[in-house]
Each structure stands twice: as C-alpha cells, then as structure tokens.
Amino acid sequence: MGFPVTRMRRLRASERLRTLVRETRLTHEALVYPLFVCPGHGVRKEVRSMPGVANLAIDLAVKEAQEAESLGIPAVILFGLPEKKDEIASGAWIDEGIVQQATRAIKRETKQLLVVADLCLCEYMSHGHCGVVRTATNPESLLARSGKTPSDFATAPGKALQREYEIVNDATLEILAKTAVSLARAGVDIIAPSDMMDGRVGAIRAALDREGYSNTPILSYAAKFASAFYGPFREAADSAPQFGDRRSYQMDGANLREAMREIELDLEEGADMIMVKPALPYLDVIAAARQRFDVPLAAYQVSGEYAMIQAAAQQNWVDRDRVVMESLIAIKRAGADIILTYFAKDAAKMLGC
Numbered sequence: 001m002g003f004p005v006t007r008m009r010r011l012r013a014s015e016r017l018r019t020l021v022r023e024t025r026l027t028h029e030a031l032v033y034p035l036f037v038c039p040g041h042g043v044r045k046e047v048r049s050m051p052g053v054a055n056l057a058i059d060l061a062v063k064e065a066q067e068a069e070s071l072g073i074p075a076v077i078l079f080g081l082p083e084k085k086d087e088i089a090s091g092a093w094i095d096e097g098i099v100q101q102a103t104r105a106i107k108r109e110t111k112q113l114l115v116v117a118d119l120c121l122c123e124y125m126s127h128g129h130c131g132v133v134r135t136a137t138n139p140e141s142l143l144a145r146s147g148k149t150p151s152d153f154a155t156a157p158g159k160a161l162q163r164e165y166e167i168v169n170d171a172t173l174e175i176l177a178k179t180a181v182s183l184a185r186a187g188v189d190i191i192a193p194s195d196m197m198d199g200r201v202g203a204i205r206a207a208l209d210r211e212g213y214s215n216t217p218i219l220s221y222a223a224k225f226a227s228a229f230y231g232p233f234r235e236a237a238d239s240a241p242q243f244g245d246r247r248s249y250q251m252d253g254a255n256l257r258e259a260m261r262e263i264e265l266d267l268e269e270g271a272d273m274i275m276v277k278p279a280l281p282y283l284d285v286i287a288a289a290r291q292r293f294d295v296p297l298a299a300y301q302v303s304g305e306y307a308m309i310q311a312a313a314q315q316n317w318v319d320r321d322r323v324v325m326e327s328l329i330a331i332k333r334a335g336a337d338i339i340l341t342y343f344a345k346d347a348a349k350m351l352g353c
C-alpha cells in the first residue's frame, strides 16, 4: 500500500512515537570501558592523541573502574604498560605484572564489575611486535644498519627489512598460554587474546583447562584488521612496532570472507565470544558475523574512531554527544552485542544510568 494511505512520517511525529517504534536500543549494559594501567602511584598521564584518555596508575585505575561500575557499565578491559620491556614479554606473564596487580586491586575494590584482560605481547616486547621475533641479526642492529628511525618503518616498511625478520607463530603460543593462566590466577573474568597468531585460542583454552580455569571464558579478537585507526592506541599503550608492521598477522582490511574463516576457526578452537576490530569502518563484517554465528559478538570502537570524533568536536565541527550516540547505535544495529569504547562513561551518562 503506497501513498497517500501509507505515510511513513506518521510514526515520526513525536519523540514518544519515535521511541516506541525504535528498532535498535543501546543500553549501558552493552558497554566495556578500556583502561590503560601504568606503574606508580597517583600517576595520570594524558594520551595526547586521545583527549580524555590517560595512562593511570593502579590507584587511579581503581577509581575509574568504580566510577564505571556506578554508571552501570558491566566490564572494563585492561591494557598494561609494564615497568620494563624485554624479548620474552615477561611483564605479561609474571604474577606481579601490571595487569595482574591492577586486576587484583579492581576486583578487591569493586562489587560485581567484570575484568576483561586484553591478552597480547606487544606492550611487553622490546620490539613492540605481538609475538616472538626471529631475525637474521637482532632488531636493533637491523635498524642501525638501515639508517632509519622506527617511525620510518611505521609509515613506509622497507621491503628488504621485511624479509629479514619473522613473527614466529608457534613459539608465541606458549607465551600467550602462560600469560592467560597468570591473568586467570590474578582473577581476570574474561581473557581476550588480540595477537592474531594462528591457533592461539586453542592453546589458551588448553592451558586454562589444564590449570583449573575451565570456567574462564575467552573473548577472541577473531577478526582484527591491520588498521591505521589504531594509531592513537599505540601512543596510549606505548606499543608501536620498532620495525616493520603488523600486516603479516593482522588481517587485510579488504577481506570479508577471510574474516568469516578466522571467526570460524576461533570458535572451533573454543572461543566463547568473538570480536570485530575496528568497528565503524567494518560494520559489514559485524553484520556478516551476526548473520552467520550464534555467539555473543563484540566490536571495538578503536582509538582512531574516538580521536576523530573528539578532534572534530573540539573544533565545534560536529555535535559530540550526538555523533557518539549515533556511532554506537550504528555498531549495535550492525549486530554487535557488546561494544568496547572509550566513550563508555559518556554514553552511560547520556543513557541516563
């Protein structure tokens, strides 16, 4: 039945009507709030490229976590900035690691807040890659010989250099598994591997089960794309690779079918929940994953997505609050059940929680 019997505008006439027929609803219960935890006491170091986001010492991270909980946000996800970095990522898996300590403190000082731990090695490796690196020589001498600075390679990876190092998959799995067990022992509720090594979900699941953590769920960053939208995060987590890039393990942004295979494999290996990252430039991937897989689906609104909105809002070029809510609704509408976002607290306040 067409016009004039049908008038689509009838149901848009008032806010009451629009609310009544709204198809997608965002609630604070869908939000996960990321925190960057650093050593020290009372330390708050603003992240220049992410206005409103800071590296926080554990005491201040606990305060943020408490505030998030009071706003009705069900979970935080922790990223760690360790005291020191090395070639075996020891800061990731020692029991006194920064995330382990922060987890214990947050669990002690909050009531029911879930602690998710991002599980990756890049923040803890001296070379900044997500896995074990094998080189012809060592990374530092590669850099010295090339006569370039690390940032040269962030934008223009040298082809000759590319052939001289490798991120070793299987050796990395052992460290990831060891880290997952250490995080579970510290009280982490959900382990979220983000490294994109093949077989890591299976390795982590087996290690957790072996050590008595069979009830600890895995939220796998199953379809994580090699994205320029991670730029500000690398400043926040101090995790930029010192040479080369991450394209040999993170996914090519052009590939949707491959994303479905990645997700399928992670589920076969025992992932309980899956994630697509970034969110807004990959809404089609979220929608396809929603169609195809009947498991909880998360999406990460990443640092670059956050930074773009904040930068435009600071110029008064966009209405910040409306753009934030519109972007989160878009991610939800595409099919995400869970949204990891730096706007979690702002959104929860706007949602009136």
Ligand SMILES: [Zn+2]
Binding pocket: 120, 121, 122, 123, 129, 130, 194, 195
């Ligand atoms: Zn990483």
